[in-house]
Amino acid sequence: MSAEPLHAVIVGGGMTGLAAAFRLQQWLADKGVVPRLALLESEPRLGGKIRTSTRDGFLIEHGPDSFVASKPCAYQLVRDLGLEDDLVRNHTGQAFIARGDRLYPIPAGTMMGIPVRLRPLLKSPLLSPAGKLRVVWDLFSHGKDIDGDQPAGDFFRKRLGNQIVDRLIEPLLSGIYAGDVNQYSLQALFPQIHQLSRNQRSLIRAMGSLYGHAKPAPAGKSRGQFLTFKTGLQALTARLEERLTACAILKGRSARAIRQQGGHYRLELDDGRSLDAHAIVLAVPDAAAAGLLPAARNAIPPLLPTLSTSVANVVMAFPHGITGTSLDGTGFVVPRGSGHAITACTWAHLKWPHVAPSGAALLRCYIGGAHDAQLVDAPDATIVDAVLTDLRRITALRETPAFCQVTRWKHAMPQYAVGHLDRLEQTRKAMAAAFPGVFLAGASYGGVGLPDCIRQGEQAAHDLADHLEQRNLLESREALNVD
Ligand SMILES: Cc1cc2nc3c(=O)[nH]c(=O)nc-3n(C[C@H](O)[C@H](O)[C@H](O)COP(=O)(O)OP(=O)(O)OC[C@H]3O[C@@H](n4cnc5c(N)ncnc54)[C@H](O)[C@@H]3O)c2cc1C
Known part of the structure; x- marks a missing residue:
């Protein structure tokens, strides 16, 4: 030295x-x-946590699979490194929420499950009439409860009711943070909502002023919001x-x-x-x-x-594709308490066609998180079995994967x-x-x-x-x- x-x-x-x-x-x-x-x-x-591997023509991400395109510093770094031409943008499609063994489309006009536009949510079968009424109540409420930080779950429950939190907001947030919506800091996770809600009584109106100016794209025509590279x-x-x-x-x-x-x-x-x-x-x-x-x-x-929670990523490869599901979309998330082990699943070959040979299918599933941490320590075979059982129930998957890979991420997801x-x-x-x-x-x-x-x-x-x-x-x- x-x-x-x-x-x-x-x-x-x-x-x-x-x-x-x-x-x-x-x-x-x-x-x-x-x-x-x-x-x-x-x-x-x-x-x-960034780790890519290849096997039999499949491109496998063991940790993160992409980054959001809208935050400029990532794109700038990519440019400075001369990697711009290697970028790939995700294909868009309908995403779903599992309820019981059924999949429901995530209503358009929501951000992380929080309504920006009300009409699509009101048409969705995901919420009951009472649940929808409770959401609409926000437009007339006097939300003056926003001094200092508070649990994001509490805030959304007070503003929009329990049903939309349990059926939509919680599973979407958990899909990213693998934690407990009742513990997350509103200020850290949603600084703009925290700030704007000080001045706006209605959360829906605040969301409208933040994001409502974007013209909704026709179904299936929106531009992907995520980027990765051809080689991972x-x-x-x-x-x-x-x-x-x-x-x-x-x-x-x-x-x-x-x-x-x-x-x-x-x-x-x-x-x-x-x-x-x-x-x-x-x-x-x-x-x-x-x-x-x-x-x-x-x-x-x-x-x-x-605190940080643990998750496992389970990748399943199907060289001859999957026929058991008629899912035409990019994947689904699962609310807690649904009785399923799986917390999220991405149809990776549809979202990112470059990750699988033509005609093949690659599924990326997650288990674990704040509410099911023990499963992360189970043997690979137990985890794969639990995930396949859920997929067969939720999506009617019939095929058996040619290979599966389980990657454990212990205490890897920080909880703010x-x-x-x-x-x-x-x-x-x-x-x-x-x-x-x-x-x-x-x-x-x-x-x-x-x-x-x-x-x-x-x-x-x-x-x-x-x-x-x-x-x-x-x-x-x-x-x-x-x-
Ligand atoms: C499963 C999973 C999926 C994710 N998906 C996405 C996604 O799709 N998009 C997205 O934007 N984000 C995603 N994230 C989040 C993102 O991947 C991480 O937040 C990010 O990679 C963390 O980077 P980091 O450099 O801060 O930490 P890390 O990647 O954890 O790097 C820290 C490094 O420090 C090393 N280290 C630790 N202690 C020592 C020591 N004493 N001496 C020397 N070295 C040490 C470790 O070995 C490690 O390499 C995901 C995270 C996980 C776990």
């Missing part, structure tokens, strides 16, 4: 850490400084790794502890060695970050960890509970005071989606660069030599 401290070490080689390292390398090079950076990743591969999401992390030419990448090595050492930090590694650095990005889950900073336990009481944003702010302030130059970023903090992780990684790089510049820590006498 070189005697002079590095400019920075980035701990964690997932989407957040890779984005931070790339932007930091770019920024230092733009300043004419030879970057002295290291990226530390405990797994033998980079990418974190791992194309992004692979290209980032390729471009990190001025950053030492240490795979299969974990940070064990961080200590303040003179004017800089010393990171102790699990192989007994250490790295000295002026600044650090902790792009690891918050429980891992807290474990690295034993001194923070006393100094920083609000230091998260947030009520008060998350306040705790986060306190934590950041306490960190800045006790550990100047150490920056937290990633899914545990400011958003779980890949664009949010990229934004946070880039922000951490920006803050870290400011920190180095303000303290005149950019001068370097030694070439980088980390092995």
